Amino acid sequence: MYKLMLVDNDPERSASLEAALLNAGCYPIIRVGANEKLLHAISTHQPDIVLIDMQSPDRDTLESLRSVNREMPKPIVFFAAQSDMETTRAAINAGVSAYIVDDLPSKRLKSVLEVAIARFQEHQKLKEELEDYKIRLQDRKDVDKAKGILMQHRKLSEEEAYQLLRKMAMDRNMRMGEAARNFMAALALLGEMP
Template identity: 85%
Template structure:
């Protein structure tokens, strides 16, 4: 079962939401005040999901959400009593997975949480794929640069340069991209211009 963190200063609203969550099987619930340091609370309690219930997100809340999303990403569900397009966009940009405006959807609460979790997981997967793609692209650029240096300075063919880099990487128990970066950096220190 998921561990939830509930952020709100209105105890009556918090009690209501906590009761609705308990009724659909979500517990334990950690309560945090709206003005508490959200990032520290997330680090301390390690919730699986963060729920925020307030009138409308202010600048400090949005900044706190950005910090959480950057440092320790979690599905975030924001229940707001009022909103406008700009505020909604700012909340989504800050890492909110679901932004619900109006009264608490007690009948739909479980599906709202499930959608937020699924959306968060999809977003994280896309983020990881993008980072992997960027890393592989950078590795390829570094390998090509290192091959070019070897081909120029040692009169090797492209295949011979690649095999030499590959052997260097294997001998040092590194990925070829990392070995290529180290090689290019070493050549730069020796005064190579490329």
């Protein structure tokens, strides 16, 4: 099962949610207060999923959620007693995987956690694919620029310039984009960058 971290300042509400989680077979559960630094608590306890139970997310909570999403992303389920569309949207944009308003029947709790985890994993996969695409696009631009410089200065064909960069990358055990950036950085150091 997943290691859960329950964040709540209201001991009675927290105990009620913890009982529902235990009843649904969810444990171990780490309880922390909402006033604790969220990123530090996650770093310390290393939960698999974070549950936050409060009236409504305030500005500080949303900023903490953004920090967690940047630094140490985790599936986050937010239980709010009240909300509006703007607050819900802000919470989702801050990295919340599931945003539940009002009481949740304990029989649906486990499925909500599973959906939040699946949504989080899909979001992480999309973020990784986007980052990979950005890297490949930048590599392509840098390779084209380096090829252009080689073609101009060494009077090479495009294929010859490409093969030269490819050999440089293979000799140094690096990606073509890295080789192109290293080549251009060396030219810049020598003052020969066009």
